[in-house]
Amino acid sequence: MDFRFDAETLLLKENIQQFIQDEIEPFAMQIEEEDRIPDSLIQLSKEMGLFGLSIPERYGGLGIGMVEKCALYEEIGKTHNGYTTLIGAHTGIGTVGIVEMGNEEQKQKYLSDMASGNRIGAFALTEPAAGSHATNLKMTAVKSGDRYILNGTKHYITNADVADIFTVMAVTDKEKGAKGITSFIVEKGFPGFQVGSMERKMGLRGSHSAELIFENCEVPLDNVLGEVGQGYVNALKILANGRAGLAARNLGSCQYLLDLSIHYAMEREQFDVPIIEHQAVSHMIAEMAMEIEALRSFTYRVAWMVDQGEKIIKEAAMLKLFGSEVYNRVADKAVQIHGGLGYIKDFPIERFFRDARITRIYEGTSEIQKNIITGQLKKAHSK
Numbered sequence: 001m002d003f004r005f006d007a008e009t010l011l012l013k014e015n016i017q018q019f020i021q022d023e024i025e026p027f028a029m030q031i032e033e034e035d036r037i038p039d040s041l042i043q044l045s046k047e048m049g050l051f052g053l054s055i056p057e058r059y060g061g062l063g064i065g066m067v068e069k070c071a072l073y074e075e076i077g078k079t080h081n082g083y084t085t086l087i088g089a090h091t092g093i094g095t096v097g098i099v100e101m102g103n104e105e106q107k108q109k110y111l112s113d114m115a116s117g118n119r120i121g122a123f124a125l126t127e128p129a130a131g132s133h134a135t136n137l138k139m140t141a142v143k144s145g146d147r148y149i150l151n152g153t154k155h156y157i158t159n160a161d162v163a164d165i166f167t168v169m170a171v172t173d174k175e176k177g178a179k180g181i182t183s184f185i186v187e188k189g190f191p192g193f194q195v196g197s198m199e200r201k202m203g204l205r206g207s208h209s210a211e212l213i214f215e216n217c218e219v220p221l222d223n224v225l226g227e228v229g230q231g232y233v234n235a236l237k238i239l240a241n242g243r244a245g246l247a248a249r250n251l252g253s254c255q256y257l258l259d260l261s262i263h264y265a266m267e268r269e270q271f272d273v274p275i276i277e278h279q280a281v282s283h284m285i286a287e288m289a290m291e292i293e294a295l296r297s298f299t300y301r302v303a304w305m306v307d308q309g310e311k312i313i314k315e316a317a318m319l320k321l322f323g324s325e326v327y328n329r330v331a332d333k334a335v336q337i338h339g340g341l342g343y344i345k346d347f348p349i350e351r352f353f354r355d356a357r358i359t360r361i362y363e364g365t366s367e368i369q370k371n372i373i374t375g376q377l378k379k380a381h382s383k
Contacts, residue, residue, distance in 0.1 A: 080351075085204050127139060167225060254295065302316060
């Protein structure tokens with residue numbers, strides 16, 4: 001496995017790095033204070049092609065592989081995580097389902113507008129009684145003539161307030177359990193669909209999550225995504241595919257925190273020497289750097305496996321678990337190194353500390369990842 005990037009990818013990575021530094025990072029504190037990503041930044045992101053990271057060239061996207069995409073995600077992760085999540089949720093779980101499971105008519109209908117950012121994507125699986133227990137969906141989809149009628153609610157849906165296209169999971173046959181779940185492409189304007197109350201969160205300001213309400217929502221038969229009864233399988237594939245991208249964004253945030261910590265530790269003096277000369281601080285920095293390099297290697301290995309078309313259920317779960325745990329440990333050490341400065345809102349460290357916490361919960365909790373890993377190991381050893 002060779003993770004060295006070609007000249008084109010390196011140039012694109014440098015362009016994204018410069019874009020993040022020049023255009024997004026100066027607005028990070030404004031995003032945090034206003035809980036809103038300025039429209040001007042969304043427009044600039046469209047012009048940069050960031051909404052098309054996961055979409056093939058023939059539909060207007062960048063047409064790059066997962067390794068290259070993770071290289072760009074790593075740079076995007078080095079700024080406000082609310083902005084990062086808006087982009088990541090769209091280009092990850094918001095579009096992957098249509099790219100991977102959609103038929104040609106669906107791809108032609110939706111992907112071009114999604115690649116340009118004119119229509120934002122979101123993924124709707126979680127319900128009040130079905131978070132970690134994803135097969136316990138209560139939302140129903142009943143076939144009626146040339147359409148399905150959806151009833152139920154979803155919650156904690158990222159991008160809910162700005163999304164136009166939703167990949168939605170609903171029960172079409174409750175007697176079949178996981179095999180009775182079907183995925184649908186739901187447009188914001190479909191009759192019977194509405195966005196409900198917004199969630200007030202600890203972090204990720206600027207990236208909003210909300211409830212979705214389906215009251216006799218009418219979805220055309222043509223908007224079934226994949227095969228009827230394959231919705232749970234689709235959901236697992238979408239989530240597994242997106243975990244390399246999520247890890248890459250976590251990696252970028254970790255690197256950002258490490259860079260800030262090294263700079264601060266070399267400038268800040270205590271007992272007449274920079275604090276990086278104190279063993280307690282230098283050891284924290286060494287541990288941060290070690291874990292970041294491990295995460296980097298693991299991220300690009302799993303991304304490479306995705307590009308090879310390999311099965312990654314176990315590896316994706318391991319990466320999701322490891323990436324979120326590393327991010328939380330790195331953020332905690334960054335706060336400790338910065339001391340009081342790391343705890344105040346005028347400096348970005350405390351923001352990253354709060355933002356890191358959700359990575360152990362969303363897109364599958366750390367506990368669920370451990371269940372998946374153990375399940376895959378048991379399956380391998382029972383053959």
